[in-house]
Amino acid sequence: MDVKPILIKIAIISSILSPELSYSSSDLLRDNIDTTTQENSSINIVGTSKDKTELDNIRNKILSTSRYSFVGNFSEGLAAVERNDKYGFINTDGKEVVPLQYDLIGIGGFKRGLIAVQKNHKWGFINNSGQEVVELKYQDTWSFEEDITGVKKDDKWGFIDTNGEVFVPFQYEHAGYFAGGLVPVSKNNKHGYIDDTGQTVIELQYDWAYVFNEGLAGIEIDGKAGFINTMGQVVIPLIYDSAWAFSEGLAPVKKDGKWGYINTEGNVVIPFKYDYADIFSMGVGIVKLNGEELRVNRQGQIVD
Incomplete structure (x- = not known):
């Protein structure tokens, strides 16, 4: 990817x-x-x-x-x-x-009454009264999409709760953010998913794993990308060179050097002809063709 x-x-x-x-x-x-x-x-x-x-x-x-x-x-x-x-x-x-x-x-405003803030290159969390609830001591962090969130310390990711207590030990090389109750993590260069209890629910077996969106997540093995569901079942085969997240029922994917869009059933909706394609937002996807940035609708038509 x-x-x-x-x-x-x-x-x-x-x-x-x-x-x-x-x-x-x-x-x-x-x-x-x-x-x-x-x-x-x-x-x-x-x-x-x-x-x-x-x-x-x-x-x-x-x-x-x-x-x-x-x-x-x-x-x-x-x-x-x-x-x-x-x-x-x-x-x-x-x-x-x-x-x-x-x-x-942190982006996205307050989540569960907290927001991430950084000072002197260290991250922590404050509440909406300005009180420091989680000490500013982490290298990186995500917002609280669930009752726990990923934080990075000494180059390893772990998970803390909203009181700042360590919930999952610092053991992962990478960690994403929660979506659909699952979060991608990696160890020994293999990626999988844990749930909000810290339990591994999809084994760490992929070369890369993305966050879930609309019930599906992109994964990569041996340079090819496809999609799995929350049970870890491959529902769209790993036949793409790159794949972004689903949004509004469509995902941009790359095949044979060109980008297009597929739906959640894996059907091609917008043909592979673009040099780049981004996710859909408010009914429009941003694409690039011959150096020109364009906007397309769900039917693949160019719009103003």
Whole structure:
């Protein structure tokens, strides 16, 4: 396979942050702060005339701001914000409840009341009060998709619970994130799956294993890729050079140097003719052909 997306970093901040949304509490606590509500409106304007933020308190959205470089979507009442390469969190009133002190934050917002944060190259977790629940001491981590999550320490992956207690010892070379109750792990260069109790449910036998999505996961043996179900049964033969995850019922796969799309039954839906193909999102797949990036619908038609 061309890339191993199982290890996409949790710290890709651009996944959750938008330059059009943002703000901070040290600013909110300054003198001459103007906090008003427009008549017959849910819109609050917080800050000074030169440095202010418009908030929609009903929809929990930030409409505009000049305070931050980035701000994320609200999650469990908080939104991530960034200024001068430091990240913190604000609440729906625009108050900074977690100071801007972290170098990176986890994608996807709070999960089970926690979010991953990084400082001085070490990861841990805080709750939505800003309290450090899991000490910042790990090399890497995933978010809490289940009640346990993978963390990396001394170049080995293990799993901790939401209190920071080690649930599965540090023994794996790689670990993904939970999806469908299973997570891919590897040991001695062989990949398989464990469940949320730490039990091995699909033996470590593959050269590579991806996370489950829509009930199927891509696996690779001897340079060929196919798909298995959660029972470990091969449901789409290993006949592809590369394969990405299923999304909206389709998966991009590569065969004989060209990409196309198959459905969950293994039938070719969009022919193999592209130089690259990405997963579907909102009814559209991004493909490349002769150096040009295009968008295709589920019928393989080019769309604007």
